[in-house]
Amino acid sequence: MTDSNILKRVWEGKVPACFTLALEDLAHEDHAPPPIYMFLPRVSYFPLVTEKVIRQFSQFSECALKTASKDMTSETRGKLEHEMQYAQSDQIDTFKQHPLVHEFWLEYAHQPLKWHYPIGLVFDMCANTMDIPWKITVHFSNYPTDLLLSPPVSRLAVETHFLSMIKEADALKHRSYVINQMQARDHRQLWNGLLHFRYDQFWSINSKLMEPLPQNTKDLPLEEMSASEIPENKPLSSSLDNISSSKCRTFRYIPCRLYCVSENPSSTPSGFIQKLIRPLNDDGSLTSLQDAIEILFHTNKNPLVQNTEPKGYLFFIHGITLPHETPMQWISEHLSYPDNFVHIVARPQSHSHRIKIYDPS
Amino acid sequence: MAYKDAIQILKNNLICDCDSGGEWFIDEFVGYPDELEMVYRKPILLGESNTSRLLTSESLLSDEILAEYRIVFSHSYQVPVLLMRFQTKSGRSLHHDKLWSENFRSSVFPLSEVPLPLHALSEIEHPHLGIPFYEFHPCKTADLMREVFYSQPTQLNNPVKYMIMWLSLIASPFGLHLPQKSIPT
Numbered sequence: 001m002t003d004s005n006i007l008k009r010v011w012e013g014k015v016p017a018c019f020t021l022a023l024e025d026l027a028h029e030d031h032a033p034p035p036i037y038m039f040l041p042r043v044s045y046f047p048l049v050t051e052k053v054i055r056q057f058s059q060f061s062e063c064a065l066k067t068a069s070k071d072m073t074s075e076t077r078g079k080l081e082h083e084m085q086y087a088q089s090d091q092i093d094t095f096k097q098h099p100l101v102h103e104f105w106l107e108y109a110h111q112p113l114k115w116h117y118p119i120g121l122v123f124d125m126c127a128n129t130m131d132i133p134w135k136i137t138v139h140f141s142n143y144p145t146d147l148l149l150s151p152p153v154s155r156l157a158v159e160t161h162f163l164s165m166i167k168e169a170d171a172l173k174h175r176s177y178v179i180n181q182m183q184a185r186d187h188r189q190l191w192n193g194l195l196h197f198r199y200d201q202f203w204s205i206n207s208k209l210m211e212p213l214p215q216n217t218k219d220l221p222l223e224e225m226s227a228s229e230i231p232e233n234k235p236l237s238s239s240l241d242n243i244s245s246s247k248c249r250t251f252r253y254i255p256c257r258l259y260c261v262s263e264n265p266s267s268t269p270s271g272f273i274q275k276l277i278r279p280l281n282d283d284g285s286l287t288s289l290q291d292a293i294e295i296l297f298h299t300n301k302n303p304l305v306q307n308t309e310p311k312g313y314l315f316f317i318h319g320i321t322l323p324h325e326t327p328m329q330w331i332s333e334h335l336s337y338p339d340n341f342v343h344i345v346a347r348p349q350s351h352s353h354r355i356k357i358y359d360p361s
Numbered sequence: 362m363a364y365k366d367a368i369q370i371l372k373n374n375l376i377c378d379c380d381s382g383g384e385w386f387i388d389e390f391v392g393y394p395d396e397l398e399m400v401y402r403k404p405i406l407l408g409e410s411n412t413s414r415l416l417t418s419e420s421l422l423s424d425e426i427l428a429e430y431r432i433v434f435s436h437s438y439q440v441p442v443l444l445m446r447f448q449t450k451s452g453r454s455l456h457h458d459k460l461w462s463e464n465f466r467s468s469v470f471p472l473s474e475v476p477l478p479l480h481a482l483s484e485i486e487h488p489h490l491g492i493p494f495y496e497f498h499p500c501k502t503a504d505l506m507r508e509v510f511y512s513q514p515t516q517l518n519n520p521v522k523y524m525i526m527w528l529s530l531i532a533s534p535f536g537l538h539l540p541q542k543s544i545p546t
Contacts, residue, residue, distance in 0.1 A: 145493070
């Protein structure tokens with residue numbers, strides 16, 4: 001499999017899901033909408049792919065019907081008017097009739113799903129693959145403000161978060177140089193490529209963000225580099241063999257976050273671990289996935305992990321485990337999400353029912 | 362490492378000079394000894410002119426509002442970041458409350474102060490706590506601080522002076538004020 005095939009397979013990853021409307025949100029108990037089954041793209045976000053589900057279910061929701069008759073506050077109206085710039089013509093009526101289409105929230109096994117996380121990341125964190133499809137409940141009332149980012153839950157909110165993540169990733173990789181050099185239309189093309197799920201549109205811009213630093217200048221401050229020193233239009237030529245060479249080109253740091261799944265599903269909310277991961281070890285060898293995991297766990301000081309190696313966990317990226325010697329530079333170029341972060345999920349082995357593609361032990 | 366030392370020094374000074382009702386402390390996270398955060402919590406003193414409007418929201422009746430400020434270090438941008446959270450005394454977040462959001466600037470920042478543009482704030486998830494906070498986005502902070510220290514570049518590398526300047530420029534417009542006595546000369 002070539003590297004570009006891997007990019008395409010990651011992009012096209014899907015999760016089967018079944019959406020049902022919460023009982024407490026039914027306007028009439030004897031008039032429930034049928035469940036809606038969908039394949040969800042792993043690399044996208046719930047608000048972008050569930051618009052039809054939300055519109056359909058809102059018509060059966062008592063809360064939505066009540067709210068539609070109330071006066072909207074000026075701020076809500078202002079936000080909705082701003083949203084309409086992004087809405088297709090057939091959705092304008094939805095905004096007027098059902099403002100709660102932007103205050104929905106999703107739940108699986110009594111846990112609210114974070115809509116600002118990519119879908120594949122949320123699935124890897126909470127889903128049990130013995131119980132397919134992924135059963136998601138749609139709610140319109142009692143939005144959990146202490147756990148989820150505030151409404152409106154919308155395309156614009158996702159776009160804001162998504163571009164912020166890409167900017168942070170490039171701050172790590174190129175000290176923000178590449179993202180700052182881009183035109184505004186390039187940012188729009190990244191977003192539209194994700195929004196409309198167009199691989200070529202997205203990757204024609206994203207390939208610039210995945211270009212390693214020039215080899216001969218990687219130790220120089222970026223401010224001293226002239227524009228001509230930045231390679232242009234270079235094809236994605238990296239392969240595992242090339243990366244293994246002693247003089248490979250790398251990012252400055254690897255954008256990487258680790259999400260630990262608790263063995264106790266009712267534990268308090270938690271976020272993620274993020275540390276500076278250099279693509280090269282001190283001895284000049286490529287930093288491996290195993291090296292990165294040890295840095296992220298900080299095992300010499302972390303009382304939560306008993307042994308020198310986090311043996312009790314399996315580590316998933318895009319739903320698969322990887323050989324632990326895989327270089328992080330390669331993973332960052334090929335297995336990042338569109339926000340340019342490598343999102344790694346650590347699941348307790350006792351909670352992982354997946355067939356192991358690769359057994360690290 | 363310099364950041365950790367700086368907030369320890371600052372915290373010791375700030376605790377002595379704390380105004381009534383507010384408290385400074387350093388938050389540590391179990392298992393992550395490097396991730397220290399300086400935290401300041403205080404009740405919000407609502408201005409007279411705002412009382413009548415806020416009272417129209419049922420959720421705010423007879424409930425005090427607590428502000429929590431956190432100063433975290435961004436490894437990505439290599440600068441401190443200001444996080445803010447507002448909630449009732451019973452612990453309910455106010456980020457979703459529309460009336461609160463509408464009065465956000467006038468409630469927290471007296472009218473005499475120059476408000477920062479709204480786009481300076483965004484809502485993010487706290488990395489360790491996993492709950493929503495307002496954030497002043499850090500992507501321009503490094504450039505701003507270099508400009509401020511242009512005439513005295515050596516102070517850019519003094520962590521305590523850096524943090525005092527950062528607090529004055531970025532935190533105080535959002536209601537996190539340094540007591541004057543806390544500033545070592």
